Amino acid sequence: MRLHKKLGIGALVCALSLQVFAFAPSVSLAADSKLTISSEEIITSGALVKKYVWSTTRNKTTVTANASVIEVDLTNPNVKLDAMSGSGSEFTKKATVLEMTKNSGAVAGINGDFYNTQAEGVPIGPQITEGEILSTTSNLSGMYAFGITKDNVPVVDQFTFTGSLKAADGASFPLKGVNTTYYYDDNKVFSHQDAIYMYTSAWTQNNRSNDGTTKPTEVLVQNGIITKIAVNGVIPMVAPEDGYILRASGKGTDYVVQHLKEGDPLISNYEMKAKDAWKQYDVNNFKMMIGGSTLLVDEGKAMSYFTRDIGGIDGYRYRSRTAIGYSKNLKTAYLITVDNSGSSKGVNMVELQQIMVQAGVWRGMVLDGGGSTQMVARPLGEFDSKLVNKVENNYQRKVANGVGVYTLAPQGEVKGLTLKGQDELFIGETSSYQMKGYDEYYNPIASFDGIVMNWSSSAALGTFEGNAFTATKSGKTKLTAKSGKGSATIDVDVIGRDQISAMKINAGDISLSEGQSYKLPIMVTTKSGITREVPPQLISWELQGIGGEIGKDGVLRVTNLSGSQSAQLIARYDGYSTILTMPIGQEQLWYDLDTTGVKTTASKYPAEVVSAVNTDASTGNKNLKITYDFTLGTGTKAAYADFNDKYGAPITGEPQYIKVKVQGDESMNWLRAEFSDAAGKTHMVDLTQNINWKGWQQLTANLTDYNMKYPITIKKIYVVSPEQGQDERALKGEVRFDDVTFVYKGKLPSLPYSKVKLTVNKKTGILNNKSITLEQAPIITSGNTMIPIRFVTEALGGTVKWDEKERKVTILRGDKLIELWIGKTDIVVNGDRVTAEVAPRIANDMTLVPLRIISEKLGWKVGWEPVGQVITLE
Incomplete structure (x- = not known):
């Protein structure tokens, strides 16, 4: 069988357990477990993505997990499935699923096979892309693969590999695999021991599964002729397009030494086939294949056992998961992910089985999951795919390979138009809107350039300039764009007060x-x-x-x-x-050399760097000078000013900032401070990433950004030139620093204490034991006591402002800001909207407000004496 010339599959997948045998599920499933669809959207002709919510009960608590399923119609000639490689045609290079779809032209996809994290990051199982074998099966039991036959029929089964080499003298030796990464088999035997493997130009690394367990011997074959043999050595090159490199060890090396000679021909034959001899798959003509692990669903039912131990793939814990399968009628393929992120609680393997069954899977298997789980799809009318699921730890891992969905449809007639842009605006905000369209095959329309759009708004809430809408009033409106090809609308909410x-x-x-x-x-x-x-x-x-x-x-x-x-x-x-x-x-000066400081000495990295620290008083003010020479050495280089011989100096309290006065040298180098915290963790604090000035400047760094555990110790201040971009920075120079200050959190001032006593329907009162007269007495309205806000607020140390146009009162006292409107029950307190039982009112040109809610929000203690209707505030 011919091999793909360039192998492109990079993968970072969770470590795969190499134990075998079948294990019965030991986790129970709640009887009320249910998969409920929440949305669906067409990706392209023959493919759509559905969003589901899986709900179940764990430990008497209801939990949910978000699932996404891409359904592909295998009978539709306008769509196909294929295995994606990591980066274009580079089989041994990892990539995220989003990168894979972009590089390969897929419109959707999920992550694929498991891989040995200790090896090259190449998939453990087989891969066929565009009908070409990129890698062959491993010799691990219970491992399944998903494939598509030449007739577009889906298959989930176990496959095996057979191959042989025949020398010019007629001696033969088994060929154990093609482009196969190393692993330890079910008997803990190193896969490449006493064996010969073939590596083609698709394997774009010089290292062909060498981990030191066996000593390799390599043979270069071009156009069927042995051109070079390296006994107990390697050939430092990637296999050429017209040949391959054999990697032998142990008995394989004996065969090479005894039977192969440079200049002799060598015949190789190999094939993949079903592990079950009764199944006659024509694997040579499979359109695609991707490896996985245990079979999960068969004949529309969850397997009662796993074909491979799931402990090594974290199968009993609740994680993100990826799976693949097909329908009973062999017409639909299902690409499935389940999320463990945020409120979505992930699933174990037993729950994954049930999700697959309820989604429609007749036969299916697990793919790599956990941090590798990723699904991407192209939104309708868009050209670029986007992440569909929420990945674990908010990180898209680079993985070995994936399964891609590809459109084969020609360009069709326009079917639908959509508007893309912000659907929520603030008053005064401008948003540009773009017309997006899709054709009868649900593929995006290439261009709307040159098409004149006529814009309108259902409510007069803003103005248009070209395709940009500027909101001028609050409310809801529908923006409409019309052209000769039709029209599209978008609902926009302009947010106001x-x-x-x-x-x-x-x-x-x-x-x-x-x-x-x-x-x-x-x-x-x-x-x-x-x-x-x-x-x-x-x-x-x-x-x-x-x-x-x-x-x-x-x-x-x-x-x-x-x-x-x-x-x-x-x-x-x-x-x-x-x-x-x-x-x-509150600022505290820690180091200025004139009045305070600690012993400071020089150190460097690496050894070739030249550095020194000296006290300089030439300007009349003592400061510390760091002199450095980064001419020699490689990698990141640094010149340190160490405090207390690298032991550092403890800093009291919990400072929020560090300030340092620095005289720059325009070197473009970085300046850093190093701290250690109470947990023993080291923190590199950037004072600047570009010393691009001369003369003195004050630099500040926010220590709270580094999540240090107090108390902390400052170890050093230093000039550093990171390896990347080193050619743009000066190799020699000197930087001075002085007045190292730490800034501590201040305290808010306490509010003045006052005590007020008022009586309902009486204008006389008492303020701090002195009699006072009010212009308006407190009253009771609808069961709520109303008080004159100006007098009371000012008496308690606040201020009141009146806005005649808005009929609004603004109260400011300490860290409290309250706004209220005459006749309206809504009150805004420090930015939060609350509702009072009665609205503020005006009596005798005085604003009266509901006592209870205002007093609570301003932090007053309110007393009420029913006999005499006396109010006390303090």
Whole structure:
């Protein structure tokens, strides 16, 4: 059988157990387990993706897992399945499934076979791509493979390999496999011991399964003639297109030494066939094949045993899973993934069996799972595939191979049009919309260039400029694009104040420091549950307590702390406000050489680097100079200023930032500080990744980004030139540093204490034991006590503002910001919308507000004496 000229399959898969024999499932399945479809979408003619939710009971608790199934109609001439390789035609190079589909032109796909993580990352089982054998079977029991025959009939079965070599003197020797990675068989015997394997040009590595267990002998054969023999050695090249390289060991080497000579012909024959001799598959003409592990489903039922031990593939735990199978009528192939990510709790092998059965699988097997599980598909009208499932740890692993779905359809007539763009906008936000289309075969239309689109909005909520819509009012609208080919619409929700349930400033738990900048994203949650960041240019800001500005980029730049203990940052969007009160950081100078410091010495990496540290007082202010020469040596190079002879200096408390004054040398090198924490973990803190200046600058690093466990120790500050991009940096130079300061979290100031006593329907009251007179007495409305907000707020150390146009009252006290509107029960407290039982009202030109909700939100303690209807606030 001929081999594919270029083998392209890179895979990183969970380690495969090499134990065999059948094991009965030892885990039970809940009787109420159910697979429920939630959505489906066509990928291309003959293929669609369905989304399911699997629900079951574990330990008396209901859990769910998200499953995705690609169904492929094997009778449809416009679609095909094939095995994908890792990177284009490179069989021995790993890739993510998304990369595989892009490189091979597939419109959808899943990850494929298992592989030995200790070997080259090549699939354990067989692979046939485009009718060409890329690798042959292993000699492991219970391993199944999925294939498609020349007649497009799906097969899930076990396959075996037979082959032989015949020398010029007539001596023969078994050929054990083609492009096969090493493994240990079921008897713990090294697969390549006393054997000969063939490697073609598809195997694009010089290393042909050498792990040191056996000593290889290699033979180069070109056009059927032996051209080179390396006894107990390797031939340092990839096999040529017109030949192959044999890898022999033990008895295989004896055969080479005794029977093969350079210049002699050599005949090779081999084939893959069904392990069951009664099954006469024409494997030579299979369209595709991919290996897997245990058989899971047969005749539409879960197997009562596993054909291979599933312990080695984590089969009894709840993980992400991948499987493949076909329908009873042999007309549909199923590509299946189940997620273990977020609220989706993954499945074990027994649950996977039930999902496969309920999805329609008649016969099917498991593929590699866990961190390897990936499914991608091309959305309708799109050209690029996207990840369908949610991968474990939010990481798309590079895997050995995959199963791809390919469209064979010609270009057809336009069938449908869609609009793509944002369906939620903020007032003032602009979004561009694109027309997408698909033809009668559900493949994307290549281009809409030159087509004039007429745009309209069902409600006057914005304006168009070309295909860009700018929202000007809140509400819901339907955008429509029309052309000579038809029309398409998209529903758009313009979010305004009335749609917001919460608005927050996401700054993290930090303290402010003079001269620093802080990103302040504003997150809005709507009443419908959607959460989005508001474009920063749409936010208006008010700063109190500090000097600085917040630009259109949403970054606060602190210029002056004004002696304050805290700053109030108020953000407003469409009349909806929120507040963030931030403490001012407390700075402690740790190292300046004039008044304080620790013993500092030089070290370097690697040994060829030249470095020194010296105290420099030439400018009248002592500082530390690091001199370095990175001319010699290879790899990453560094010159260190070590504190306390590499033992480091302990830092008190829990600092949030480190500040260092640095004189740069325009070298483009990096400057770092090294810390160790209480857990013994080392942290490399970047002060800058580009020393591109001369003169002095202050650098700051946020230590909270590194998740250190306090207390911490600073070990060194150093100049480093990472290996990558080294040719762009200076090899020699000197950098000075001074005034190493740590910034600690500040404390918010305590609010002034006041005590107020009021009586319903009386204008007289008591403030801090002094008699007072109110312009408006407290009253009771609909069972709720209403109080004059201006007097009470100011009496307790707050401020009140009135907006006549909006008929809105704004209350600010400490870290509390409350907004309320006359006649409306909705109240906004620190960005959260709450509802009062009664609305604020005006009496005698005074604003009265419901006592209970306002007092609770401002943090007051409220007392009520029914006899006499006396109110106390403190």
